Amino acid sequence: MQQAVRFWRSREGALILPALVFYLLVYVYPLVKMAGWSFFDHGFTLKFWRELAREPAYFKALSNTLEISVLVTVITLLLSYPLAYLMTTTTPRARRVLTVLLLIPFWTSVLVRTFAWLVILGRNGLVNNLLLALGLVGEPQKLLFNMIGVQVGMVQVLLPFMVFPLYAVMSRIDLNVIRVARSLGAPPHRVLLHVFLPLSLPGVAAGCILVFLLAVGFYVTPALLGGPGQITLATMIDMMITTFLNFGFAATLGLLLLAVVAGIFAGVSALLGLNRIVGGGAGS
Amino acid sequence: MKRREVLKSAGIVTAAALTGPFFHIRPARADKGELVVVSWGGDYDTALREHVVAAFEKATGYAVKLDAPPETAKVKAMVQSGNVSWDVIMTDAPAVQAMLKDNLLEPIEYAAVDKARLAKIPKELQQQYALGQRIYSFNIVYNSKLMPKAKHTRNWTEVWDAKNFPGGRTFNFQGGTAPQLEAALLADGVPMDKLYPLDIERAWKMMDKLRPLVTKWYTSHAQAIQLLSAGEVVVGNTIGSRGIAAKKQGAPIDVDYNQGKLASDNWCLVKGVRDKKIAMEFINIALDPKLQALIAQKVPYGPSNSGAFEFLSAAEAADLATSPENIKNQFWWNTDWWSTPGPDGKTPRESQGERFAKWMVMN
Numbered sequence: 001m002q003q004a005v006r007f008w009r010s011r012e013g014a015l016i017l018p019a020l021v022f023y024l025l026v027y028v029y030p031l032v033k034m035a036g037w038s039f040f041d042h043g044f045t046l047k048f049w050r051e052l053a054r055e056p057a058y059f060k061a062l063s064n065t066l067e068i069s070v071l072v073t074v075i076t077l078l079l080s081y082p083l084a085y086l087m088t089t090t091t092p093r094a095r096r097v098l099t100v101l102l103l104i105p106f107w108t109s110v111l112v113r114t115f116a117w118l119v120i121l122g123r124n125g126l127v128n129n130l131l132l133a134l135g136l137v138g139e140p141q142k143l144l145f146n147m148i149g150v151q152v153g154m155v156q157v158l159l160p161f162m163v164f165p166l167y168a169v170m171s172r173i174d175l176n177v178i179r180v181a182r183s184l185g186a187p188p189h190r191v192l193l194h195v196f197l198p199l200s201l202p203g204v205a206a207g208c209i210l211v212f213l214l215a216v217g218f219y220v221t222p223a224l225l226g227g228p229g230q231i232t233l234a235t236m237i238d239m240m241i242t243t244f245l246n247f248g249f250a251a252t253l254g255l256l257l258l259a260v261v262a263g264i265f266a267g268v269s270a271l272l273g274l275n276r277i278v279g280g281g282a283g284s
Numbered sequence: 285m286k287r288r289e290v291l292k293s294a295g296i297v298t299a300a301a302l303t304g305p306f307f308h309i310r311p312a313r314a315d316k317g318e319l320v321v322v323s324w325g326g327d328y329d330t331a332l333r334e335h336v337v338a339a340f341e342k343a344t345g346y347a348v349k350l351d352a353p354p355e356t357a358k359v360k361a362m363v364q365s366g367n368v369s370w371d372v373i374m375t376d377a378p379a380v381q382a383m384l385k386d387n388l389l390e391p392i393e394y395a396a397v398d399k400a401r402l403a404k405i406p407k408e409l410q411q412q413y414a415l416g417q418r419i420y421s422f423n424i425v426y427n428s429k430l431m432p433k434a435k436h437t438r439n440w441t442e443v444w445d446a447k448n449f450p451g452g453r454t455f456n457f458q459g460g461t462a463p464q465l466e467a468a469l470l471a472d473g474v475p476m477d478k479l480y481p482l483d484i485e486r487a488w489k490m491m492d493k494l495r496p497l498v499t500k501w502y503t504s505h506a507q508a509i510q511l512l513s514a515g516e517v518v519v520g521n522t523i524g525s526r527g528i529a530a531k532k533q534g535a536p537i538d539v540d541y542n543q544g545k546l547a548s549d550n551w552c553l554v555k556g557v558r559d560k561k562i563a564m565e566f567i568n569i570a571l572d573p574k575l576q577a578l579i580a581q582k583v584p585y586g587p588s589n590s591g592a593f594e595f596l597s598a599a600e601a602a603d604l605a606t607s608p609e610n611i612k613n614q615f616w617w618n619t620d621w622w623s624t625p626g627p628d629g630k631t632p633r634e635s636q637g638e639r640f641a642k643w644m645v646m647n
Contacts, residue, residue, distance in 0.1 A: 013292075057642035061645050122514055122516055227500065228644050239641060241357045243378075243382070245356055245357060245382050245383075
């Protein structure tokens with residue numbers, strides 16, 4: 001208690017105050033209002049939660065959301081790890097080129113990129129025309145309005161969010177450690193698996209957390225590029241608000257998503273000792 | 285100690301300054317002399333501004349601000365927070381029903397509208413809280429390159445027939461106009477004049493048959509037109525007027541008005557509208573047959589005032605959903621049936637809409 005009081009009277013306490021007030025106003029206050037919509041309708045009520053428990057459709061939408069997000073995180077990680085490794089170990093000039101190549105799409109609007117995928121992956125799009133011209137397929141493949149379209153669209157958007165945290169951690173790994181391992185006789189794959197990979201785990205964790213969180217909230221890309229199997233909870237929330245004006249139920253779905261994601265993080269963090277991994281900077 | 289106090293107070297002052305914008309929000313209401321009209325945007329708004337807004341501004345001296353789109357959730361937020369900045373909105377029947385449920389509209393002042401104009405507007409479009417401005421219909425819209433006019437789907441039964449008419453379909457998902465139960469029943473052979481009251485279970489059986497044929501369930505009509513233009517689908521259930529507009533711009537799209545479902549976009553007054561008299565005057569001017577004809581020439585939606593057809597050529601009229609040729613093969617969407625609450629207090633718009641969402645997710 002004494003320590004807390006001392007903190008708030010200190011310089012650090014005063015400097016944090018503006019950010020804290022802003023956070024309270026634009027994050028905590030709307031959340032409280034949402035909880036109000038979810039639990040109150042002319043008096044305290046659990047009717048929205050009862051309705052939610054009764055209907056399997058909303059849990060299916062939730063599971064669609066999680067399925068898409070987990071898949072996006074895994075695919076992005078698999079693509080980003082080699083790329084970040086390349087960026088770390090290559091020449092500064094090549095690194096600059098790679099960075100620019102990553103950043104330019106990053107600066108383009110998500111909506112524009114999503115529409116571009118409609119053109120590229122469509123029945124008469126670039127990919128199908130190429131496949132047909134090369135004789136690899138006999139008819140246009142269905143690359144849109146299913147999980148393929150959604151994954152392509154989302155992975156492209158979220159790739160930088162995985163590459164940069166990975167690169168940030170990898171670039172700080174002391175390359176001497178690698179050299180020592182090699183000089184002690186370890187073959188390259190052992191060096192990668194037992195030396196480099198464990199050292200890069202904080203970056204992996206940070207990247208995965210970031211990508212997963214962003215993926216869970218995606219609305220536009222699954223809606224435009226996906227099919228009925230990719231209907232997300234975000235779509236259902238939007239429908240509740242714009243079509244049915246049912247703010248109470250929409251708030252309930254929003255809180256459900258928040259609770260599930262928070263639960264996932266609590267679980268994963270306990271399981272993997274995430275605190276130790278991510279917060280490793282201060283100590284070491 | 286003194287330095288610490290100064291820093292702390294500096295922090296608090298900064299915090300207060302940062303929250304400033306949240307506390308002196310500029311009033312968003314229309315200033316006196318201004319009317320805010322909300323419509324769907326795009327070409328229609330351009331035509332509206334050119335003809336109706338110009339005439340209104342000249343007649344009354346008021347300035348008109350056009351906004352888009354008429355999101356019902358925004359109206360709800362506005363009315364419930366007491367911060368109403370929209371005066372007149374033009375929106376579809378399901379949105380009107382949604383807003384009425386939360387008591388967000390003012391009744392239309394029919395005494396303020398020219399009797400001659402009202403006489404030429406269909407009775408279905410003259411409701412207590414909504415007055416029809418333009419008429420459109422949900423039609424069979426198809427890609428005329430992939431499915432030539434000579435052998436295209438002429439009715440909903442043929443749209444459901446993927447064997448004789450192969451290719452993807454697109455129907456709408458979300459929005460108060462879904463699901464298209466009437467089209468499903470027509471596809472099953474129900475005569476057009478015996479549609480209502482809808483046989484719901486029979487319609488859903490037909491929807492089950494439709495599901496595997498649909499390539500993409502669209503969420504905006506622009507999306508449907510894009511899917512048709514790109515050849516992703518060969519036929520869809522969307523707004524004919526949009527198809528005609530695309531055709532005029534060179535897209536390989538055509539429309540068959542057979543078995544179309546007629547509906548209207550209507551003028552409504554937001555609860556708490558500042559000057560009801562001026563708002564009604566705007567609506568009255570918008571219903572002028574000459575102005576409606578001028579708009580219809582640019583954007584192919586049917587004018588609600590049939591007197592407008594006197595000012596349109598036969599060629600221009602042929603494109604419109606409400607021309608005598610086209611209207612005789614279509615039926616009116618029965619907004620009464622869709623807005624009458626059932627024993628559980630929910631209207632078919634709500635219960636069928638919810639059922640549709642669940643049906644879609646649990647595929």
